[in-house]
Amino acid sequence: MNAPTLAVLLGHTADAVAAVRAGRSLTDVLAALPAEVRAGTQALSFDVLRRLGSAQATRRLLAPKAPPPAIDALVTSALALLAPDKAPRYPEHTLVNQAVAAAQMRAPAQGGFVNAVLRRYLRERDSLDAAAQAAPEGAWNHPAWWIERVRRDWPDDWQRLLQAANQHPPLTLRVNARRGDARGYVERLAADDRAARVLGSHTVMLERPAPVAQLPGFGDGDVSVQDAAAQRAAPLLLGGDALPAGARVLDACAAPGGKTAHLLELADLDVTAIDIDAARLALVGSTLQRLRLPAARLQAADARATAAWWNGEPFDAVLLDAPCTASGIVRRHPDVRWLRRPADVGALARAQAALLDALWPLVKPGGRLLYATCSIFRAEGERQIDAFLQRLAEGAARLDPASPGHLLPLADNAPEGLDEDGFFYALLHKTA
Numbered sequence: 001m002n003a004p005t006l007a008v009l010l011g012h013t014a015d016a017v018a019a020v021r022a023g024r025s026l027t028d029v030l031a032a033l034p035a036e037v038r039a040g041t042q043a044l045s046f047d048v049l050r051r052l053g054s055a056q057a058t059r060r061l062l063a064p065k066a067p068p069p070a071i072d073a074l075v076t077s078a079l080a081l082l083a084p085d086k087a088p089r090y091p092e093h094t095l096v097n098q099a100v101a102a103a104q105m106r107a108p109a110q111g112g113f114v115n116a117v118l119r120r121y122l123r124e125r126d127s128l129d130a131a132a133q134a135a136p137e138g139a140w141n142h143p144a145w146w147i148e149r150v151r152r153d154w155p156d157d158w159q160r161l162l163q164a165a166n167q168h169p170p171l172t173l174r175v176n177a178r179r180g181d182a183r184g185y186v187e188r189l190a191a192d193d194r195a196a197r198v199l200g201s202h203t204v205m206l207e208r209p210a211p212v213a214q215l216p217g218f219g220d221g222d223v224s225v226q227d228a229a230a231q232r233a234a235p236l237l238l239g240g241d242a243l244p245a246g247a248r249v250l251d252a253c254a255a256p257g258g259k260t261a262h263l264l265e266l267a268d269l270d271v272t273a274i275d276i277d278a279a280r281l282a283l284v285g286s287t288l289q290r291l292r293l294p295a296a297r298l299q300a301a302d303a304r305a306t307a308a309w310w311n312g313e314p315f316d317a318v319l320l321d322a323p324c325t326a327s328g329i330v331r332r333h334p335d336v337r338w339l340r341r342p343a344d345v346g347a348l349a350r351a352q353a354a355l356l357d358a359l360w361p362l363v364k365p366g367g368r369l370l371y372a373t374c375s376i377f378r379a380e381g382e383r384q385i386d387a388f389l390q391r392l393a394e395g396a397a398r399l400d401p402a403s404p405g406h407l408l409p410l411a412d413n414a415p416e417g418l419d420e421d422g423f424f425y426a427l428l429h430k431t432a
Contacts, residue, residue, distance in 0.1 A: 004037045006090060007101035012041040014074035014102070017048055021073070026335035047089070048080040049334035050166045053141040055080035057132035062117045071110045074102055075117055082121060083129070092122060141166055145342045146327075153378045157410060161376065161422075164409050165330045165337070170419050171209040174226040174258075175202040176291055177265040185223060188216045202265075203228055205419070221291040226258045227329075229407050229420035230374070234262035236402065236427055237319050237370040246270055247316040251296070252303040252359055257284030259321055264293040271296040272315075274303055304358040314364035322352045324373035324380045328409060328422020349379045356388045360397075363430045368400075371426045381406050381424030393432070400427035 012033060019029045026049070030042050048055065055076045059066075062079075066072050078099040082092060090098075096118045103114040121128060132138040136147045140162045151158040173196075175185045182198040189196045194215075195207035205228070212218050212225055237249070245268045251260045254273035263269055275281040278300035285298055301309040303320075325348055326336045356371065363369050371388075373380045382405060389397060409422040 004040060005101075006094065006098040007105065009037060009040045009044055010074065010077060010099055010102040011105060012037050013044040013048060014070065014077050016041060016045045017052070017077050018069055018073040020049065020335045020338050023339060025339065026333070044077070044081065044089070046334055048077045049338065051080040051083050051141055052076070052338060053137035053143075054083065054129070054132045054139075057135055057138035058121065058128050059117070061128055061131055062120060063113075067110065067113060068107065070106055071103060071114065074099060074106075075114055078114070078118055079121060082118065082125075084125075096122070142337050143340075146337055146340070149345070149377060150327075153376065154408070157408060160410055161408065166334075167331055169227075169331045169421070171206045172199070172226065172228050172231075172419075173204040173206070173215070174224045174231050174262060174265075175204060176222055176224070177202050178293070179217075179222045185217075192216050199228055200231070203231055219290070221293075224258060224261065224287075224291065226262070227332075227421045229328075229409075229423040230258060231262065232404065232407075232423070232425060233259045233319060233321065233370060233372055234266055236404075236425055237263070237317050237368065238267055239368070239400075239402075239427075243267060243269070243316055248272070248313065250274070250315045250318045250359070250362065252318065252320050252355065253322060254284050254298075255280035257287035259319060260284055260296055261287050261291050261293055263319070264288065264296065265291070268294070272299065273297065274299045274301045274309060276300070276302045304354050306358055306362060310362060314367065315362050316364060316367050318359050318363050318367075318369040319372070320355055320359055320369060321372045322355055322380075324348055324352070324375040325377060326374055327380075328374045328376045328407075328424075331409065332421065345377060345379055349384060352380060352384050353388065356384075357391070360388075360392075360430070365430055365432060367430050369428045369430070371424075371428065373424045374421060375424060376406065376408060376422040378406070381426075385426040385428075389428075396430070396432045398429045398431050400429060403427045 016026060016029045020026055026045060030038055033041055058079050059076050081095055099118060100111050100115045104111040136144045140147050142162055150161055154161055175182050182202050182204050185204055186196045186198055196204050199205050215223060217223055247269055249269045249271045251271060251273040253275055254260050255275040255277060260273045273284050273296045281298055281300050299309050325340055325345055330336050403426045407420055407423045409420060411419060
């Protein structure tokens with residue numbers, strides 16, 4: 001089968017960008033594409049979405065009257081890909097010619113417009129780039145409200161956080177503790193001519209990303225893809241050897257199952273995994289099967305509606321990986337910043353508070369609850385936990401000093417200097 005042309009990939013990329021602008025998740029858009037164009041479209045879409053703010057501003061400068069939506073998305077995508085880059089994917093003339101060809105496939109009369117806009121950009125790039133970056137969205141490639149929230153939450157680090165969100169993330173792996181360790185797996189990678197380094201007892205970072213299916217032992221369950229920050233959840237909840245074998249553990253909001261699997265890799269537990277999305281919950285079962293782990297009780301349910309699914313027997317430990325804005329993982333999901341709206345932060349914070357209030361009574365006295373979000377917004381982290389503790393009776397809970405709090409995706413802010421995603425963790429012990 002012939003590889004798809006760049007014009008075809010640009011067409012799919014433009015469709016993906018238009019879909020994100022309309023509120024669709026890029027993950028869902030890519031999943032619906034034919035397999036032969038999916039990887040190429042993903043790579044181009046990621047590049048475009050990381051530069052969408054400046055590209056949109058540039059298009060408005062070049063063509064104040066917006067073209068039809070499909071052509072607007074194509075021109076904007078091409079402008080993003082033509083922006084200065086240390087390692088551009090394609091020569092400029094190739095990109096322009098193929099963008100024109102993509103336009104002619106969908107709207108033949110618009111080919112001349114696309115050609116004129118892109119060639120003018122190349123002639124006047126320096127002045128146009130400077131003008132586009134005069135506005136916050138053009139300068140930082142995030143929505144203005146997002147930029148302001150990061151600035152308020154992290155006044156000393158906001159610029160570096162926004163810059164970091166536009167970098168390519170590392171490929172970090174979790175070695176199945178029942179089947180090996182990090183050092184042994186790095187040796188296997190070296191034998192496969194893949195460079196990697198050990199980050200922890202079961203954490204490995206590849207020097208260069210690779211398709212997961214090509215990783216040694218992936219299909220046999222020896223290893224999973226999981227960011228180093230996300231890998232902190234299971235050890236924090238388990239607290240060393242504090243939980244006995246067979247302890248009852250609830251993983252609320254469990255899909256797609258990475259943290260569920262990590263718990264079962266590290267200990268013999270009686271795990272109940274619930275998620276409101278039945279289709280995504282099925283992924284938990286698939287993950288456990290691939291990793292050859294003991295089964296968990298899977299139940300599609302709203303974790304807040306405990307009367308509908310809880311049998312009344314308390315849990316030794318609860319993992320609440322709460323739904324959030326995902327503001328800490330935008331380098332992996334660059335569409336998130338363009339999908340979210342300002343009101344989403346408050347709505348999600350209210351949902352998080354409801355989950356905390358619903359699940360805390362399920363923890364037995366002496367048990368623990370780990371609250372986690374992949375967010376750098378304080379409203380979903382420390383402010384959420386501060387408010388929850390104030391709602392509880394005095395002395396009812398103790399915040400474990402091992403709680404990392406906010407982990408920022410900056411090397412000098414994360415413990416041990418790891419290249420981690422942004423996360424928040426709070427481990428609470430039930431004292432009464």
